Amino acid sequence: DEETRYVPVICVISRCKHKDIEAAWEALKYAKKPRIYIFICTSEIHMKYKLKKTKEEVIEMAKSSIRFAKKLGFTDIQFGCEDGGRSEKDFLCKIMGEAIKEGVKTVTLADTVGINIPQEFGEMVTYLKANTPGIDDVVVSLHCHNDLGLATANTIAGVRAGARQVEVTVNGIGERSGNASLEEIVMALKCRGAYVMDGVYTTIDTSHIMAASRMVQEYTGLHVQPHKPIVGNNCFLHESGIHQDGMLKYGSTYEIFSPEDIGVERSESSGIVLGKLSGRHAVKVRLRKLGYEITSDEKLRDIFSRFRELTKQKKRITDADLNALMVLYGDEISSKISEGTVLDEPISQISSVV
Numbered sequence: 406d407e408e409t410r411y412v413p414v415i416c417v418i419s420r421c422k423h424k425d426i427e428a429a430w431e432a433l434k435y436a437k438k439p440r441i442y443i444f445i446c447t448s449e450i451h452m453k454y455k456l457k458k459t460k461e462e463v464i465e466m467a468k469s470s471i472r473f474a475k476k477l478g479f480t481d482i483q484f485g486c487e488d489g490g491r492s493e494k495d496f497l498c499k500i501m502g503e504a505i506k507e508g509v510k511t512v513t514l515a516d517t518v519g520i521n522i523p524q525e526f527g528e529m530v531t532y533l534k535a536n537t538p539g540i541d542d543v544v545v546s547l548h549c550h551n552d553l554g555l556a557t558a559n560t561i562a563g564v565r566a567g568a569r570q571v572e573v574t575v576n577g578i579g580e581r582s583g584n585a586s587l588e589e590i591v592m593a594l595k596c597r598g599a600y601v602m603d604g605v606y607t608t609i610d611t612s613h614i615m616a617a618s619r620m621v622q623e624y625t626g627l628h629v630q631p632h633k634p635i636v637g638n639n640c641f642l643h644e645s646g647i648h649q650d651g652m653l654k655y656g657s658t659y660e661i662f663s664p665e666d667i668g669v670e671r672s673e674s675s676g677i678v679l680g681k682l683s684g685r686h687a688v689k690v691r692l693r694k695l696g697y698e699i700t701s702d703e704k705l706r707d708i709f710s711r712f713r714e715l716t717k718q719k720k721r722i723t724d725a726d727l728n729a730l731m732v733l734y735g736d737e738i739s740s741k742i743s744e745g746t747v748l749d750e751p752i753s754q755i756s757s758v759v
């Protein structure tokens with residue numbers, strides 16, 4: 406980056422095969438900060454059925470590959486244990502220790518099949534850190550898949566146990582159910598790092614998160630569900646009356662970070678979506694924004710019961726619906742138009758990315 410002088414590490418993943426390592430070197434030899442990420446599987450099931458190798462052979466493949474990478478010119482080498490989550494802990498310590506002896510700077514524990522649960526995964530990291538020779542001199546990295554929906558939780562558990570690199574993807578895209586999502590981890594660190602993770606933080610500018618997410622959705626055609634944490638369309642919408650009331654009274658009652666934190670402008674309706682779950686308070690406030698001041702409780706009760714009737718016919722009640730409802734109720738709408746009141750807005754959703 407010309408402005409900040411930041412130089413990213415460009416990393417190529419490689420099997421323990423000379424032709425892969427050579428291809429990685431060809432691809433990276435002119436990079437300013439090249440890294441190779443050599444991996445091999447370490448679980449019984451993968452070693453026996455996929456690789457058809459013994460433990461000793463696997464260790465030897467790892468060592469000779471690291472040596473070969475160094476010979477080609479790599480100085481920044483990462484070593485990863487594929488299916489680490491189903492591997493014997495002591496074997497992980499042994500192979501990682503051997504890799505560290507060969508000069509790798511980063512070691513990865515991968516829950517390749519997304520089978521671990523957070524406490525278990527955190528304990529594995531603790532065990533590796535306590536029992537792997539030389540591990541204090543390298544960075545422990547994590548690579549979690551989401552088959553049980555636990556990729557983010559496992560990654561956070563690993564960070565709490567001392568890992569300091571995370572392998573994540575924008576929107577959590579990845580093989581099968583995907584990987585730990587970048588935006589979830591980054592925002593978890595931002596919101597809780599100082600309190601429950603020994604002050605761990607990232608230097609990522611979170612205001613680019615939504616734009617990055619949208620870009621990846623567009624390019625990959627993989628669109629996130631509305632309730633996807635952090636970047637889903639519903640993340641800053643409030644549909645239930647009790648929540649709406651709280652939000653109208655104080656913005657942080659039901660939001661742990663603001664849309665602006667991830668680069669989104671708050672919608673004109675402040676995320677309040679009117680529908681059958683709304684209560685009196687939200688309806689009254691919206692009407693006030695439209696220019697209708699409801700002063701008596703009786704009038705509000707009356708209007709609210711008409712509003713409720715309308716929600717039986719329509720899921721979302723728009724400003725146009727509210728205006729129509731007020732016309733039917735007897736108010737004069739033409740004066741509102743001349744006053745320039747906003748009459749309608751699109752169905753509430755995150756309005757724009759800044």
Ligand SMILES: CC(=O)SCCNC(=O)CCNC(=O)[C@H](O)C(C)(C)COP(=O)(O)OP(=O)(O)OC[C@H]1O[C@@H](n2cnc3c(N)ncnc32)[C@H](O)[C@@H]1OP(=O)(O)O
Nearest residue numbers: 418419420421422425443444445446455456457466487517
């Ligand atoms: C951990 C991960 O899976 S990260 C994701 C890796 N990326 C991809 O798989 C996507 C891109 N993949 C490809 O282009 C191809 O699969 C290639 C180029 C990597 C390999 O292609 P091919 O040589 O045709 O092999 P194929 O993919 O069918 O099978 C994989 C072979 O690699 C072996 N292998 C798998 N992991 C390793 C490893 N870490 N080290 C050494 N060999 C390995 C398998 O045992 C199998 O070997 P075999 O042919 O002796 O049975």
Ligand SMILES: CSCCC(=O)C(=O)O
Nearest residue numbers: 444485486487513515517
């Ligand atoms: C540590 S192996 C490489 C990471 C990976 O792609 C996986 O295990 O799923």
